[in-house]
Amino acid sequence: MSLQVGDRAPDFTLPDQSGTPVTLSERLSGKVVVLYFYPKDNTRGCTAEACSFRDGYESFTDAGAEVIGVSSDTVESHEKFAGRHELPFTLLSDKDRAVRKQYGATTLGVMPGRITYVIDGEGVIRHVFSSMTNIGAHVDDALRVVKELTAA
Template identity: 85%
Template sequence: MGTLQVGDKAPDFTLPDQSGQRVALSDFLGEKVVVLYFYPKDNTRGCTAEACSFRDSYESFTDAGAVVIGVSSDSVASHEKFAGRHELPFTLLSDAGRAVRKQYGAATLGGVVPGRITYVIDREGVIRHAFSSMTNIGGHIDDALAVVKQLQAAQ
């Protein structure tokens, strides 16, 4: 499956978070904009930088009516340690079988390294922004926040 595009309906899913609670995309629809970001692995340099950047901008996202959700194939226990170590205030979901990653087309590079892609999903479940870059960590946060603020202003 190819990467989802702006205007596509975001597929619903349910995955366990860092405390083992089941979280579904549909839990937020109608109420919040969802910033859904797929990342390769907990506690790696780039992924830690990205998570900490989302953490540092978290209040701006929540003030604009959004939730931030990170997804990787790491275990619930790994996410719990990662979130605790870096004081991450947002949800991390364990996609152990990579089924959701495949649904969203957040492909692997060279078939080995999981891709890094951020989606902004509006309250109706439509993808309003997609940003894919392994190296431009700041672009994920800055672009997503700009789109969230535009969606808030339009509401």
């Protein structure tokens, strides 16, 4: 069961692409976080999605938000993926898929899904978008919601 708008985002700590532990609640602290789950580094759809977030990254940061990507790939895979595509945001390694399970970020209940959550500074989920194919909408919808939240 995936989380819904209005639910509290479960806190977690995972290693980033350099192996440094990242805790969601520490990243929130009054700031909006765009947390997106994707299936796998270096696949066509996931590369397109990451590059779309990269291309819009300045708009997210200008609006006061942080972008964080999560997949079950290793720290080493994330490091290469981020370097190859010049990704300026954090990628987290959820090797055992525990966080993915907490968030219900799966397709058909078993396969890694492509789901984006916009979480406000209080840790409440304000937007959920799930689509394996409409990659551009993940970025566009998230940015629209971030701007709405930070303008208020």
